Amino acid sequence: MSRIAFIGMGNMGLPMAVNLVKAGHEVAGFDMSREIMGRAGEKGIRAMSDVGAAVQGAEFVLTMLPAGEHVRSVWLGDGGILASLDGRPLLIDCSTIDVETSREVAARAAESGLDMLDAPVSGGVGGAEAGTLTFMVGGSDGAFERGREILSAMGKAVVHAGGSGNGQAAKICNNMILGISMLAVSEAFVLAEKLGLDADRLFEISSQSSGQCWSMTSYCPVPGPVPSSPANRDYRAGFTAAMMLKDLKLAQQAAQAVDSATPLGAEACQLYRIFARKENAGLDFSGIIKMIRGM
Numbered sequence: 156m157s158r159i160a161f162i163g164m165g166n167m168g169l170p171m172a173v174n175l176v177k178a179g180h181e182v183a184g185f186d187m188s189r190e191i192m193g194r195a196g197e198k199g200i201r202a203m204s205d206v207g208a209a210v211q212g213a214e215f216v217l218t219m220l221p222a223g224e225h226v227r228s229v230w231l232g233d234g235g236i237l238a239s240l241d242g243r244p245l246l247i248d249c250s251t252i253d254v255e256t257s258r259e260v261a262a263r264a265a266e267s268g269l270d271m272l273d274a275p276v277s278g279g280v281g282g283a284e285a286g287t288l289t290f291m292v293g294g295s296d297g298a299f300e301r302g303r304e305i306l307s308a309m310g311k312a313v314v315h316a317g318g319s320g321n322g323q324a325a326k327i328c329n330n331m332i333l334g335i336s337m338l339a340v341s342e343a344f345v346l347a348e349k350l351g352l353d354a355d356r357l358f359e360i361s362s363q364s365s366g367q368c369w370s371m372t373s374y375c376p377v378p379g380p381v382p383s384s385p386a387n388r389d390y391r392a393g394f395t396a397a398m399m400l401k402d403l404k405l406a407q408q409a410a411q412a413v414d415s416a417t418p419l420g421a422e423a424c425q426l427y428r429i430f431a432r433k434e435n436a437g438l439d440f441s442g443i444i445k446m447i448r449g450m
Contacts, residue, residue: 156180157305160213162206162229162236163250164191167276168219170283171249171309173198177286178308185209207239215305216240219249222401223256230260237267245301246271249290251327253405254320255412257293261319270298273319274306275326279393287311291329293322327409330402334423334440336370341444344377348448355380376441390442399440400427 157180161172164186175182176199184200185208186192192202203209206229210216216236220226226248230236236246246264248257248271257273264271272294282288288310292299299315306313316325343366347357358380362372375381385393403424410417430443 157214158212159183159305160185160210160216160244161200161219162186162209162217163219163221163225164195164200165219165221166280167283168249169195169198170280171217171219171288172200174283174286174309175305176200180305180308183209183211183213205234206236207234210236210239210244211241213240213242213244215247215302216244217247217249217305220252221250223250223252226250226252226256226260231263237263237269240267240269243269245269245298245305247274247302247305248272249274249276251275251402251405252323254323254327254409257323258320261294270295270301271319272298272302273322274302275322276310277326277329278310281393283309290314291316291322291325293317293319293324295319323405324409327402327406330399331406331417331420331423333370334399334403334427335419336368337374337376337441338423338426338443338447340368340370341376341441341447344375345444345448370441374441376444385439385441386444390439390445392437392439394440395436396427396431396438396440396442397436400424400431400436403427 159175159180159182161182161184164172164184172182172184182200183203184195185203185206196202246269261271272292274290274292276288276290278288286309289312290306290310292315303313316322344354354377375384376386378386385391406420407424430446
């Protein structure tokens with residue numbers, strides 16, 4: 156059993172922390188929301204009064220936060236994690252943020268003699284609840300081996316992507332592929348519909364042909380072919396359009412920083428920006444097919 160501090164227990168963080176408790180670990184948690192803290196206490200997590208209290212005596216410190224600005228504040232700010240530690244725990248940030256911030260925080264941790272992993276996840280709320288997340292991990296070999304067991308308690312796949320920041324790089328590149336491919340699948344199904352080709356027939360053909368991809372076979376944006384996809388529950392989110400837009404923006408920010416051409420990524424970002432403006436931010440990202448159908 157390990158002593159773990161978990162900071163940031165929203166839609167993703169709370170079920171992740173609960174899975175750590177289920178794996179037999181002692182988890183002390185903190186979140187700004189009193190309502191979340193109450194729910195955490197009911198699930199066996201020790202609800203702490205602030206970040207400093209949560210990290211005392213921890214062997215591992217994990218965070219799951221909305222954006223880079225929150226990561227900077229929680230890790231580097233006055234009363235933040237680095238200022239409050241009383242030992243040498245392994246530090247793990249599971250947030251999806253910009254590569255620059257991730258590497259800066261890791262460098263600051265290293266100045267204090269601490270190892271840190273960036274470990275953003277894929278799998279959405281459903282994966283967090285089921286403990287089937289995929290972790291894309293950046294950091295040293297030694298830190299990765301030290302953290303593997305803890306991450307495995309929350310996910311089905313824990314993949315080492317290389318040095319600090321490479322977990323974030325892998326996440327934004329992966330989700331740029333996902334956002335682009337979902338648009339392609341959506342356009343194809345709308346075109347098929349207008350040409351009089353049944354969606355089930357297109358799925359049967361393309362899922363076994365060169366058009367096959369995860370966006371089609373696991374997350375089909377039309378109701379029917381994949382019963383578990385959000386299209387069958389009015390696009391209730393597994394991964395919201397707002398979150399997809401966030402990741403596409405991060406990919407564009409990274410591409411501009413290293414002067415890498417991403418014309419399809421840029422177009423995908425613009426389309427999801429339009430979709431999210433139309434009060435669809437909370438819908439699943441696959442719901443963008445509704446906008447395409449109406450264009």
